[in-house]
Amino acid sequence: MSNKYTFPKGFWWGSATSGPQSEGNFNKPHKSVFDYWYEIEPEAFFNKVGPEVTSNFYNSYKEDLAMLKEIGLNSFRTSIQWTRLIKDLETGEPDKDAIRFYNDVIDETIKNGMVPVMNLHHFDLPVELYDKYSGWESKHVVELFVKFAETAFKLFSDRVKYWTTFNEPMVVVEGQYIYQFHYPKVVDGKKAMQVLYNINLASAKAIKKFRELGFNKEGGQIGIVLNLTPAYPRSNSEEDLNASKIADTIFNYSFLDPAVKGEFPSLLVELLKEDDVLWEGTGEEIDIIKENTIDFLGVNYYQPRRVMAKKYIVEDEEYWMPHKYFDYYDMPGKRMNPYRGWEIYPQSMYDIAINIRDNYNNIPWYISENGMGVEGEEKYRDENGEIQDVYRIEFFEEHLQYLHKGIEEGSNCFGFHSWTPIDCWSWSNAYKNRYGYIGLDLETQTKKIKKSGKWIKEVSKNNGF
Structure with missing residues (x-):
């Protein structure tokens, strides 16, 4: 059977998870903002399931990685937890057990024929850095992040050739400082924009450190992972188009432009200046961002954003909010994933x-x-206990068809990672929605390959479908 869709030679067929969502808290020297939030407000988490055990990867990584090999994956992304790797947060001195653990994970990944991709920040700021310095609002925390990054680079860059600095940094800005869906649930536009700037700076400084240490000369590459959610206008009217342009600028280009082009979008700077919420920065910092752009980009795509021109202008809102400039548009007839409340729109793969x-x-x-x-x-188990997640296979195939079209037309895409290899813990959603190629029984911690796991094995083997 020949492929209808064949992908470029050496294409990555992989999957992604993160330290805080898979490892569990075993032997971690520090608490993250999520560990702390669960302690003070367990009811904020679905079924009150917290991050103590998650998918037990800390204890079962050997078996887990062997299962990833079994379903044919050739690459695997996870994250190194700042709260686990670093014993002394001020000096960047590492924890012995964490060195052992991450060395083992990396070696085991390679042994199973997978390229390890290591990310440094997946929403898991050490809570004491929030308590002491207000977290990402602080330039001192930027410096401490660079020390953490340096420690990780020095320990693991002999084997890890693909690094990313942050995963979905816009979620930190939105969740912690605008829309209150992550602890500390602050609503403050000025602080939000300072955090946006500081994380861009932290990423550029980590990239600078990586190159100063010479790991780029040893074949290492460094990038960032951004969640790109294209903003589609309700109509082609000038007002709607302008609303979508502003939404894209705030949510997508505020990290994409500095990462790739080394500068913030001028439209963003103008709006924030006008609204008196522009960050504090120096010329020297702007130069660091300019000179330390990424080698490659990771794109997380789940859903589009639909917007329209603002119906009513509200002058005296207490806080600055991005939706000052647009309203969300509820498009009739859109396809939905009812469990997540997200629109399914595979065409965005091509547009991105x-x-x-x-x-x-x-x-x-x-x-x-x-x-x-x-x-x-x-409820989708067959008589052999295998989850028949045909809906997931169809979802992936549709998205991959549009991605393939983009590649055919010259876009330089080298891989596709699903979220996630093994059902993992998802922040306040905990285990409500499952995403894995491999199912997890939370009670017994047993793991079983789903139908989609068998599907990806074929796709990977044939480099297409």
Whole structure:
């Protein structure tokens, strides 16, 4: 049977998870903001399931990685937890057990024929850095992050050739400082924009450190993982188009432009200045951002954003909010994933591919996350106990068809990672929606390959479908 869709030679067929969502808290020297939030407000988490055990990867990584090999994956992304690796947060001195653990994970990944991709920050700021310095609002925390990054680079760059600095940094800005869906649930536009700036700076400084240490000369590459959620206007009216342009600028280009082009979008700077919420920065910092752009880009894509021109202008809102400039548009007839409340729109894969090709130097990039969260998957078990997640296979195939079209038309995409290999813990959603190729029984911690796991094995083997 020949492929209808064949992907470039050496294409990554992989999957992504993160330290805080898979490892559990075993032997961790520090608490993250999520560990702390669960302690003070367990009811904020679905079924009160917290991050203590998650998918037990700390204890079961050997078996887990062997299962990833069994389903044919050739690459695997996870994250190194700042709260686990670093014993002394001020000096960057590492923890012995963490060195052993991450060395083992990396060696085991390679042994199983997978390229390890290591990310440094997946929302898991050490809570004491929030308590002491207000977390990402602080330039001192930027410096401490660089020390953490340096420690990780020195320990693991002999084997890890693909690094990313942050995963979905916009979620830190939105969740912690605007829309209150992550602890500390602050609503403050000025602080939010300072955090946005500081994380861009932290990423650039970590990249600078990576190159100063010479790891780029040893074949190492460093990038960032951004959640790109294209903003589609309700109509082609000037007002709607302008609303979508502003939404894209705030949510997508505020990290994409500095990462790839080394500068913030001028529209963003103008709006924030006008609204008196522009960050504090120096010329020297702006130069660091300018001179330390990424080697490759990871794109997490799940859903589009639909917007329209603002119906009513509200002058005296207490806090600055991005939606000062647009309203969300509820498009009739859109396809939905009812479990997650997200629209299913695979065409965005193509739009993202072409945007990167035409407006971002056709930088090498890959889909670093794409997936479908479904609640109550056990109802899809067959008589052998295998979850028949046909809906997930269809979801991936549709998205991959549009990605393939973008690649055919010259977009420089080198891989596709699903979220996630094994059902993992998802922040306040905990285990409500499952995403894995491999199912997890929370009670017994047993793991079993789903139908989609058998599907990806074939796709990977044939480099297409």
